[in-house]
Amino acid sequence: MKTVLAATTALMTCFSAVSATAAECSNEAWNRVMERGSIIVGVKADYKPWGYRSTDGELVGMEIDMAKDVADKMGVELELVPVQSSNRMQFLEQGKIDLMIATMSDRADRREIVGIVGPNYYTSGTNLLAPKPLKLTDWEQLRDKPVCGKQGAFYNQIVEERYGAKIIAFAGNAEAKQALRDKKCIGFVYDDSSIMADLASGDWDEFEMPMKTEDDNPWALAVPKDERNCVFGRFMSGMQYNWHKDGTLVELEKKWGIQPTAYLAGQQDRFKDWLSK
């Protein structure tokens, strides 16, 4: 009886110890990065121009530039790991990456899984890459039509439920776009900002972005969930705040040939230093 009691007490202390440290900050990922001397950032490799491979195979893009700035400010080396929409949160959860900047929309259920911190660095909405000859103008025209999509995008379900489109979701961007070129679907439902970049690239002259952009949704970078309110999370909030304040994001947008968004201009104005002219 005594041993049982002792064991129970030991177990209880164990549990309370665990819950006590959970409430505090272990700063595990942050310390790991500092000890290692390098930060592993998960970025996209198929999402031009935010994160993609240049012709010589290097990962480049707006988000890679942001990751570089993070590494510089922390004084560590930068290691990039390409992630996909469908595995990016798991990579962060399992500690395969320390930080994720991967075109992720900021959704309530995602905040349950990873440590999302504001202010959001970008925003985009849902639109359609569609062939000009079809002369599509309204989302309702998608009803019962095959529409290509990409696994991992939250708006696939919305377009399916709201407009009755038949979404054919491919694992990668390249497959979805190839299917559209092969005329296997009447459009590719995707982020408006990415579609604009595609149209500007000159490879999609026979295509247009005909719909009214819907479900404008801010993007979020993420740290491990436990560190949202600790050093790492607070640091990334500061990074984003400064990117908005000093116009870094607006400049990067220009550098990578992205159509200027009203959101970034508005945020720069919102966070501007009251003493600066």
Add this chain to the structure above:
Amino acid sequence: MLDAVQEFFRQLATDYPTWNFVFFYEDRQWDKVVSGLWMTIKLSVICVVFSVVIGIVGAAMQRARSRFIRGIVQAYIQFFRNTPPFVQLLFFYFALGAFTPTYSPDGWLEVPIISNVGWAIISLSFFAGAFNVEIFRAGVEAVPQSTQEASEALGFTRLQTFAYVVLPLALRVSIPSLNNNLVNLVKTTTQAFVIAVPELLYQSITIWNDFPSAQNPMMLVLFVSYLALVGILVLGMNKWERVMRIPGYGA
């Protein structure tokens, strides 16, 4: 009762955020699981049947007098057995799919006659079929030459010898390795995901993309479903093996 189950899983999801069995209390997700499972079953059954037929026909063709026919079978085996099914699926759907006839419901769309499900069936059947040909060949070679000579002496033609004497005996020898290959085939149907065939893996990933909290439960669903499907297949095959047993032969 049903409400209680739904309530239980709702509560479980709030208590343990990574164990959200969302399909137990949301009709739409439930429908996805059911339709995915149904597609996986259809894909499995059709591919198993076709691959066995391909295996038997291929094994028969390997015995042909014509070197040309034997060469074709050999080329087919080498191509399908030695390339990854994943690449085969992509190649068939995107590359070969471009050459198949299409029809157009609206003047722009070019709906191919062979859908992605069709290509998955073709590609997976031929993939597993290539192995089956070799499996049946092993069985055919295990049939003693003297038995075949005996059937020839009884006036059987080559085809009759194969159909009535060689094949029935070869089948019995082949069942254990055939069993293995068909189990593999059922599991390989998940790769049809790459050409957007809405089977169980596709639907599971769709669900856990919409509900990141449901990833663990969906993987559990995948495990349980495949254990059940493969279990049924293996049970059936074992039963078949017992029914086919000839006392004293191949024991």
